[in-house]
Amino acid sequence: MTRYFSKDHEWIAIDGDTATVGITDYAQGQLGDITFVELPGEGSSVGKGDSVSVVDSVKAASDVYSPVSGTVSAVNQALADTPELVNTAAEGDGWLWKMTLSEATELDALMDEAAYREYVDGL
Amino acid sequence: MTEGAPDTLAGARLLVTDSEAPEALSNLPLDAWHRQRGARMVPFAGYAMPVQYEGIIAEHLWTRQHAGLFDVSHMGQLEISGEGAVAALEALLPIDLSTLKPGRQRYSLLLDEDGGILDDLMLADRDGTYYVVVNGATKWDDIAHLREHLPDEVTLNHLDEHALLALQGPEAARALGALGLAPAFPRFPQLAELKFMQAAPFTWQGRPIGVSRSGYTGEDGFEISVRGEDVVALADALCARPEVKPIGLGARDSLRLEAGLPLYGHDLSPETDPAEADLTFAINKRRRAEGGFLGADTVLRALAEGVKRKRVGLSVDGRMAAREGAKVFAGEQEVGTVTSGGFSPSLERPIAMAYVAAGHAAAGTRLEIDVRGRRIAAEVVPMPFVPHRYHR
Numbered sequence: 001m002t003r004y005f006s007k008d009h010e011w012i013a014i015d016g017d018t019a020t021v022g023i024t025d026y027a028q029g030q031l032g033d034i035t036f037v038e039l040p041g042e043g044s045s046v047g048k049g050d051s052v053s054v055v056d057s058v059k060a061a062s063d064v065y066s067p068v069s070g071t072v073s074a075v076n077q078a079l080a081d082t083p084e085l086v087n088t089a090a091e092g093d094g095w096l097w098k099m100t101l102s103e104a105t106e107l108d109a110l111m112d113e114a115a116y117r118e119y120v121d122g123l
Numbered sequence: 124m125t126e127g128a129p130d131t132l133a134g135a136r137l138l139v140t141d142s143e144a145p146e147a148l149s150n151l152p153l154d155a156w157h158r159q160r161g162a163r164m165v166p167f168a169g170y171a172m173p174v175q176y177e178g179i180i181a182e183h184l185w186t187r188q189h190a191g192l193f194d195v196s197h198m199g200q201l202e203i204s205g206e207g208a209v210a211a212l213e214a215l216l217p218i219d220l221s222t223l224k225p226g227r228q229r230y231s232l233l234l235d236e237d238g239g240i241l242d243d244l245m246l247a248d249r250d251g252t253y254y255v256v257v258n259g260a261t262k263w264d265d266i267a268h269l270r271e272h273l274p275d276e277v278t279l280n281h282l283d284e285h286a287l288l289a290l291q292g293p294e295a296a297r298a299l300g301a302l303g304l305a306p307a308f309p310r311f312p313q314l315a316e317l318k319f320m321q322a323a324p325f326t327w328q329g330r331p332i333g334v335s336r337s338g339y340t341g342e343d344g345f346e347i348s349v350r351g352e353d354v355v356a357l358a359d360a361l362c363a364r365p366e367v368k369p370i371g372l373g374a375r376d377s378l379r380l381e382a383g384l385p386l387y388g389h390d391l392s393p394e395t396d397p398a399e400a401d402l403t404f405a406i407n408k409r410r411r412a413e414g415g416f417l418g419a420d421t422v423l424r425a426l427a428e429g430v431k432r433k434r435v436g437l438s439v440d441g442r443m444a445a446r447e448g449a450k451v452f453a454g455e456q457e458v459g460t461v462t463s464g465g466f467s468p469s470l471e472r473p474i475a476m477a478y479v480a481a482g483h484a485a486a487g488t489r490l491e492i493d494v495r496g497r498r499i500a501a502e503v504v505p506m507p508f509v510p511h512r513y514h515r
């Protein structure tokens with residue numbers, strides 16, 4: 001499974017023609033305690049860069065943008081009761097939504113893990 | 124991912140660090156101390172300040188259950204003294220100093236000529252010298268305002284070499300009591316004798332400290348004025364106690380919100396007057412009758428005629444927080460604006476303060492808040508959201 005990262009601190013893991021999206025561990029650390037996650041509707045069609053989800057922390061609300069275009073196929077229902085999963089497992093069980101990709105070439109504009117870690121170190 | 128909320132709100136401003144030039148920041152005496160304890164430092168009121176250590180919710184709950192140590196050295200500590208200080212202060216503040224005894228502290232407001240709130244403050248009578256604590260972000264403007272209006276024979280001394288700590292929570296008295304403070308002179312009370320809104324001078328291991336039993340969390344606790352060169356030793360001694368952990372500004376904000384206490388620059392501003400801010404208690408009785416303070420005409424007229432809008436507490440349905448700037452609706456009619464809001468760690472749901480039209484300000488009124496294009500139900504509730512537990 002290949003994982004890509006955006007400058008807006010989303011990660012996207014590709015498995016065939018479906019992908020899982022979340023926010024990075026760096027992002028959750030910056031946000032602090034997460035108290036609520038607003039998720040997109042299943043079946044909704046999203047464009048690259050669209051604000052698809054909102055992560056609410058004690059400090060602030062932050063938009064989460066879709067790193068690619070496609071259709072939302074599933075959302076992480078566990079976050080309704082345990083939004084803190086995004087804090088404890090941002091790049092694992094704290095995923096936000098799954099989607100099918102409509103423009104796989106959009107992945108080329110994203111960073112790989114090494115490039116993202118370097119990007120974050122420079123912030 | 125980016126900030127969706129306006130960055131004027133306290134929380135977001137704490138998070139967005141790259142919008143301010145770090146080189147312009149001043150460091151407070153505990154700067155290295157905070158960093159050694161893993162604090163995330165952010166710009167606040169011109170200083171690098173700790174926003175959190177282990178996490179806002181954990182720090183918030185620790186303070187409600189035990190004792191939290193807050194560095195609030197960014198705040199302005201002023202001493203006002205001299206012949207005519209009483210008259211000069213009463214010309215600027217709606218306070219009645221004739222009813223403030225030595226060793227007592229009172230909340231007051233710095234008003235402009237139109238009755239707008241320039242700052243809110245705490246004032247203590249230190250035996251004829253008035254000790255005033257003002258907000259960090261406004262202290263330079265406050266000092267300029269005071270210098271402009273105070274007569275020459277009244278001295279204003281900015282205690283800028285002093286740090287200020289707040290120790291807050293149900294175990295604060297035990298923790299500070301264990302340090303063995305001695306009254307500075309025999310005529311002053313012991314620490315354990317201090318009640319809410321009383322203040323006294325002490326020595327700690329020969330070092331002078333000023334203590335008031337007050338704070339900004341709704342809990343019992345103390346604010347401790349200490350020389351900058353002594354503050355590391357004092358903070359170390361307090362945090363060596365098992366009851367005490369250092370707490371950042373993030374939890375300070377959520378604690379004061381639960382306590383229903385307004386935050387200057389958000390819930391109070393020159394555009395708000397004391398009556399609509401629900402702070403009429405700060406217009407002391409004699410001053411209400413006599414006036415004679417800056418802004419009195421407007422303030423007293425608002426008191427007599429009633430206000431068009433009022434600061435209220437809102438209990439917000441669901442889990443999504445309504446934050447500063449969110450508009451409040453009654454049906455299709457816009458009736459107000461949220462001035463502070465966020466997740467309440469104690470209540471585990473969102474709460475907010477808002478100014479709403481007087482006709483919609485009664486407790487129990489059902490309203491709606493526009494949160495990023497979505498209508499969230501809310502209800503006007505009495506404040507504080509979490510009961511105060513002051514030591515009276």
